[in-house]
Amino acid sequence: MENDNFDVIIIGGSFAGLSAAMALGRAIRKVLIIDAGKPCNEQTPHSHNFLTQDGETPAAISALARKQVLAYPTIRFENDLAVEVSGKNNDFTILTAQKNQYSAKKILLATGVKDIMPNIPGFTESWGISVIHCPYCHGYEYKNQNTGILVNNEMAFEFVKLIDNWTQKLTLFTNGKPTFDKAIFKKIVNPDFKIVEKEISELIHDGGYLKKVVFKDGSFQEMDALYAKIPFAQHTDLPVKLGCIFDDMGYLKVDDFKKTSVQGVYAAGDIITPFRSVAMATAAGTMAGASINKELIEDKY
Structure with missing residues (x-):
């Protein structure tokens, strides 16, 4: 398949992933977003505390965001599920459920979490x-x-x-x-x-x-x-396969620039924090995208 080598692969195409993709697209980076279409807020009727979009549905905000992000020609979006990851900094490989294989210099995990519902009807x-x-x-x-x-x-x-x-x-x-x-x-x-x-x-x-x-x-x-207050689990075991470190609450550990403990791997969104909101996920994604671009620049020198 053509164009299977990317600067960055973003796993998860909700608010954090899309925000990071926009920052990277504006930095003229070749980016692949892989998203399985299972957002944790799919039942939520309205989103709040996000300026200019207060009261809008998460689905509508996400659809507009995707349209704007994909206007950048270096960004590609695949409706698929990332199931395997291997490699190291500047040489990662991703395998998907549809048997597609992609490579990238950097990876951003924006896979979110899934809530574990109690056994209470309704x-x-x-x-x-x-x-x-x-x-x-x-x-x-x-x-x-x-x-x-x-x-x-x-x-x-x-x-x-x-x-x-x-x-x-x-x-x-x-x-x-x-x-x-x-x-x-x-x-x-x-x-x-x-x-x-x-x-x-x-x-x-x-x-x-x-x-x-x-x-x-x-x-x-x-x-x-x-x-x-209900428990949660990570949506995917890819962070474990990469060797990323988690905190005591079960969130992926990152620094202020959204770097994980694994070189070349970043994370943003609900996967790293209990503060779950569109605004915070978007901000974290922007920071991650800018940080990844900076690292790609530094790798040249």
Whole structure:
């Protein structure tokens, strides 16, 4: 296949990957973006805290971004899944699910993470719509509404303090016996706040919009929104195959220039940080693209 040698291969074509590609395209670098089309925010109806695009759908923002990025003639986009990686700095090889093979001097990992949903009927269907993870992304839309927090660990108090800023109609659901000291919650200055320890059987929703939290004893509580801290996994094992180092939370370690521990390998987006937003992923991608271009220049001298 022609044109299979690139300056940079970007694995992951969402906001971080596209932003890096634009920086590199404007630096006249030959770039390949490989994307499998599985963004973690595909159910999210609106994106916020991104100037000029507040309230737009992530899909619409991404489509416009891709159109603008691919206007640069040195950038190529492939709908495919990167499954294998080998090589070293200035000589990497990528193999895809469609049996295509590409080589590049540098690699940017922008593969994101996948959320691991609890076994609660209705949770997955509501995730990103009314079952949410971030008040900065979604809190304004649910301000002053009946809001729950589903968490049962030492972070519960900090999360309650945070969400209390957006609503006083607040309930902490532990979904079983609490694993933390409830005494600290006496500090919460909110007469409506309560802790419910009953186990949850399902979430009743209408098209992803929460209506009720139903408990195993048959009782229920009406609810408009539910914040949840759930575990995640990396979308791909490519960082492991490359030998990249992860931090204690499971995110890829990078420096301020988005360099990983492996020479010639960079990372950006949700793969490196718990602060998941379009704006932050875009900023990280721009930094990674500029840093990669600088390294390519330095490699010449």
